[in-house]
Amino acid sequence: MKRKIKKLNEENLIREISDFFITLDIKKVLQKITDTLEKRLKVERVSIFKKKEDKNVFEFFVFSKGEKELKRMEIPLGKGVVGYAYKRGLPVIVKDVKKDKHFYSLVDQAVGFKTRSILAFPLKLKGRKYGVIELINKKRGIFTRRDVEICRFLSPFISLALENAILFERLENMFLGIIRSFARAVEAKDPYTSGHVERVEALSYLLARKSGLRGENLRIARIAGILHDVGKIGVPDRILRKPDKLTKKEFEIVKRHVIYSKEILEPIGGIEDVIPGIYYHHERYDGKGYPEGRKEQEIPLIARIISIVDAFDAMASDRPYRKALPAKKIVREFLKNKGKQFDPELVDIFLSMEEVKKILKTL
Ligand SMILES: [Fe+2]
Structure with a gap:
């Protein structure tokens, strides 16, 4: 019977480990790792430290209790119980931090947490020192050999899952950097719109989030x-x-920019799903926009989002031939065009956003 229970647990453990690799989102990967460690070792908190490649510091990841946000900070490499475990390449158990000379309270202060006991286990990747997992406050009793053995078993998977997510994040940041530069280079053709790309990016993301995406x-x-x-x-x-x-003819030429966007982006693999949001961002909710005269829900949601953000930024920023419009006028424009140019529900969400109110206050 006992063996059966043990086997079941092992099966669960394998499932939990495979979950580390189900996503490349660094936040989700860390969440899965910390959940497993918290549950398996019955501790209050798990922190993960990864040595930065180019610097002699740890990158420190932790989820504060009750918070969904991941905290990232840098701490000096040699400090604390974690630094000691890293340097020695061996697990370190501290039964009572008050009696330990290696304890480093800066992290406690930063995350508002009271540490009592610690198990720090060094992580390796491809035979090299990689980081440390730190298990804080054993809920009942003290850290045991069994806890160390569980860490030993899990640690290679933790290093690998974390490294995959970090590499993916780096690649994604590089990709975003390249397309931002590309967009900025195009923007430079139009001297009236400096900073427009970044603002539309930020507000599109926020409005999409507020809309439930x-x-x-x-x-x-x-x-x-x-x-x-x-x-x-x-x-x-x-x-x-x-x-x-x-002139009418010139406007017809400007309208073609959505077609050019589509033609430029289509050959790039992997961003097919982005094109509709771009191609239809000049459609109007009442069907009087371009390029196809689509209306209401026929217009992809992301295109309806960009349409609002794009118009907002155009009104809220200075142009050489006119100043930014006053906040009241911008709000009036949006309310007037609700259901005409813009998706009415999205306008309400947009105008209720703190970030938008903040911008309006400066005008
Ligand atoms: Fe446009």
């Missing part, structure tokens, strides 16, 4: 926000830079 869809909203006007690269400078009202 999560995970990959939020990522799509962010990328679409960055790239929404890249097709302007195909619009002649003399039209983009024209301070006066455009």
Whole structure:
């Protein structure tokens, strides 16, 4: 009977370990790792320290109790029980931190937590020192050999899962950096819109979040926000830079930028899902927009989001030929165009956002 229970536990453990690799989102990976360790070793808190490649510091990851946000901070490498375990490459148990000379209280202060006992276990990756997992406050009794054995068993999986997520994060940041530069280079053609790309990115992401989008869809909203006007690269400078009202013919040329965007982005693999949000960002809720005259829900949600954010930023920023509009006027414009140019529900969400109110206050 006992063996059966043990076997079941092992099966669960394997499932939990495979869960470390189910996602590449660093926050989720760390959440799964800390959940498993908390549950298996019955501790109050788990922190994970990873040595930074280029610096002699630890990157420190922790979830504060009751908070969903992941805290990241840098702490000096040699300090504390964790630093001691890292240097020696051996697990360290501290039964009572008050009596231990290695205890380093800075992290406690930073996260507002009271540490009593610690098990610090060094992590390795490909035979090299990688970091440390720190288990804090054994709920009942003291840390035992069995706890150390569980850490020994789990630690290679923890290092590998964490490293995968970190590499993925780095790749994603590089990708975002490249497309931001690309978008900024296009923006430079149009001297009236400096900083527009970053603002549309940030607000599109926030409005998408407020509208209930999560995970990959939020990522799509962010990328679409960055790239929404890249097709302007195909619009002649003399039209983009024209301070006066455009002629009908010139406006027809400007309208083509959404088609150019689509043509530029289509050959890039992996961002197909981003294109609709960009291609349709000049559609109007009442069907009088371009390029297809789609209306209401026929317009993809992310395109409806970008349409609002794009218009907001245009009104809320200075142009050489006019100042930013006053806050009252911007709000009035949105309320007037609810259900005409813009999705009415999204307008309400947008105007209720703290970040938007903050910008409006400065105008
Ligand atoms: Fe546009």
